[in-house]
Amino acid sequence: MRVDRGAVTVEAAIALGALTAFFVLLIGGLVAMADQLRCADAAREAARLVARGQPESVERAVREIGPAGAEFVVRPEGDAVTVEVAAGARLLPGLRLNGHAYALYEPEVARAPG
Template sequence: MRRDEGSVTVEAALGLAGLTVVTVLLVAGLMAMTSQLRCTDAAREAARLLARGQPGEAAAAVRKIGPPDARLAFERTGDEITAKVTAHPAANLLPAIHLDATAYAVAEPGTEVTDAPG
């Protein structure tokens, strides 16, 4: 009996397991990158709408453009508006990663943003 019988099967099984882990990590990374881009787009759109005095529409835009669990927070200091969108990527597949994007805008003359986004 040869001592190396079955070693090819074991090596193939280990190789497939490693390939599966790498594939899952690549997919999770791609989802995180896509979610970051969506956060950035949502923050930019929210800042634009807040500058126009439309906080309700800004919150709706974040829900529509951002990742599924995206949250909007904003702050107004004088005429400067800061919109921040935060989210967790890949449906919490990578729980240690938190995404956020910030966008700035200058309020249009005569607009007031007093309502918190919904």
Template sequence: MVTVEAAIAVCALLAVMALAATGLTAVIEQMQCTDAAREAARLAARGEPERGEQVAGEIAAGAVVVVHSQADAVRVVVSKRGPLGLPLTAEAFAVPEPR
């Protein structure tokens, strides 16, 4: 009887550990998306939007990077699918530097 209880406890512990690892992975990938959006916005504000998209793609591998440039602001949206298909999105804004 103790063996069955121990087996159930071990399975439950493994399930909790797997969920915790998945959650931690999602948090790390969300932070990568945020960092990628910030760097892309900074580079686009300096007048290098192509370089910003390239760098953002390197920081958040497999992410879709969209740069929206307007006269008074640059908006960058970085999105990707995280673990278990969880949608992850980050936005960043920057003011273009005068030329």
């Protein structure tokens, strides 16, 4: 009678568990990368809209371009505006994704002093 009977099965189960964890982290990282780019794109579009005098369209743009659950902050700074879009990573809990954009106001855009 062999003592090590079933050892290959245990080793295969451990290897499959490790491979599964690796691929879940890999896919989570790729999704997070895509969502990071979406945050940056949404921030850039939102800053452009504010700079062109269309701040009412910012929320819709962030909702359509940014990842699900994205939040945004618009900060006027003299003759420019900064927009930050942030969202949580869907498959990697605890990871926060951020996109920042900066734009100068168009000359014809009237803005409140800030």
